[in-house]
Amino acid sequence: MERKVAVVGYAMTRQASDIGVPRPIMLFELVKGLFDQMGITRDDIDTFVLCSNDFQCGRTISNVFEDTPVGAYMKDETKVEADGVMAVMYGAIRIMSGLYDTALVVGNSLGGSEFRPYLIMDYQLHPAYDRQLGILNEPVTAALQAKAYMEKYKITEDHLNKIAARLLRNAAKNPFALRGKEDATPEYIASSEYLYEPLRELHCYPFTDGACAVVLASDKRAKALTDKPVWIKGFGDSIEGYFLGDRDLSWSRSAKVAADRAYRMAGISNPAKEIDVAEISIKFASQEPIICEALGLFPEGSGAEVADRGLAEIGGEMPVCPSGGGLGAYPFSAMGLIRVAECAKQINGEAGDIQVKDVKTAVAHGQDGFCAQHNAVMVLSSEEG
């Protein structure tokens, strides 16, 4: 990267099923709090990237009510409609262009209290085909994806339950997560009701309100803004075709392409060795092994072994989602942004009870669409290099 970019500040709201305040107040308190904590004002921000979704907000051009609360009044401001990792990429690219030295990236979603996430996903279906027929919906597609992976690699529902239990235990230690359970066991997960087999209620993301803000800066400005810049070493994204029937759902080709791009840019040749912690965006427990394998964190088809041996635990070989990830909370547009902030926390040793030991390099992942049609991957590191 010719011009280096760092994460120099971050803040997130508590993720909740009902955050209890209107969106502008939530955003104002979040961003003002972050500015105060960093000792800066909105004048220190050159460009603003907002991440929200018109359909989720129930109005067109969702950012018109968001720019003033986040301090973007009369400033350079733009919007990303997809996931938060993509918004951070966009912010980083704007700084890399040389036109800006600082960027504030803010994502938010009120899927817990304001809209119905599964209904919103219905409106992503092909309007002239799948939406007419009504066969597919988000949990159906996720169940089909789960079966494709599980049948190919001989993963059982017990393995899925282990993944979900681990994530809920992690989430219980994360004060920002919405849903956690300190003593979650595979049996506890198995006691929840099936939606579409093999997916049970506790394999699925909880409907979540939440927001996250991240300040990015060029290498020129980063050190003046923080003692502990977290460097964005590489990023990539990739999108598959829409039709599920065209895709091999037992793996994620686009997540692999996105990761390969990010790793090439970051100079990473052996992700399983060089990455210390991963924060990925999964909406269903079954997506975890698929995304982890696409990101090269575990070998292909290793979901059963990873779950049985606890390799993804906070103290494991490759900790995945110490925060609890998507089973702890899934505020749509803020999701990927939170993954980036969680990686920065881990690298800076600020993760409290969910801290992984000696984190230098972390990977954040975001997704959008059915069965993670669109994937974005970002590598972060304490080393400027």
Next chain:
Amino acid sequence: MKAGERIVAHAVVPLDFTYNYRVGQYIERYIKALGEKKIMAVKCQDCGRVFVPPRKICGTCNRILDEWVEVGPEGTIEIFTIGHVKLNKGLVEKIDKPSIIAMVKLDGASSLLPCVINGLDPEKVKKGLRVKAVFKEPPEDSLFDLDHFEPVG
């Protein structure tokens, strides 16, 4: 209003607002063929894959798909899920009788088609099971002319 209760503005977005999507020649031809109990697909002349439902462009080869081929009406269940709920405007509702939703590989097709399988005990559904298309009689010139799939024989 009880003490402590907040006022919520119910801003109704007209989700029933009708957008008049033109389905295009490809889905039109597909629907017409369903009326004759035929399932039509398109074949890419570069990569050779056969796509159903038919669409105009091959993403891999970035070219127009213009060779029409008939696929099915029989096929094989590749992936399936047993549904214990349904979604009603995004809300999860329990159902009494479990449903079977499958991705079926129609004979001659490369892609899989999302299908509802009827006439089969959910306990008996498995990968590799042969199924056949059941068409609506008389046809009504819609996608629903391909009503569902059921086991062969």
